[in-house]
Amino acid sequence: MSANRNIVTATIQRRGVRQFVKFGIVGASGFVVNLAAFSVFNKITHWPFWLDFSVAFMLGGISNYTFNRVWTFRSSGHPGREGAQFLTVSLMALLLGDAVSWFLKGPMQVAGNHRVWFAATVSGMFLNFFVNKYWTFRGR
8 A cells, every 4th residue: 555655745745746636727718718718619609610629729729828937837038029928829729629520510410519629728728838838938
């Protein structure tokens, strides 16, 4: 029993693991912002799906940048540079999400906008963490 506890304790004490957990918590809050925005836009606008998805995704991204900068990575780097890098990574994840949503709504003909939204959003999660950790907030 104590050997398992030591493994868990050692894992939790690793900085990268703590950052990934924090990144996940921040991502969950951004996920809620994204879902709320998408739901509102999907209901009240007559925009195409990709535009609802894209605007909601970027609003969640702004929230994520703010909390990741302050809490997850405790960055003291230049906010403009980091913001531009975070935005670049978010756009990469957005393009991946748009490609996933196009594939699911087109060739796969998946019904339900929220199911497609979920799959498209999750598709960029790992890309977001690793590129932001090792490029945007490296060394923090």
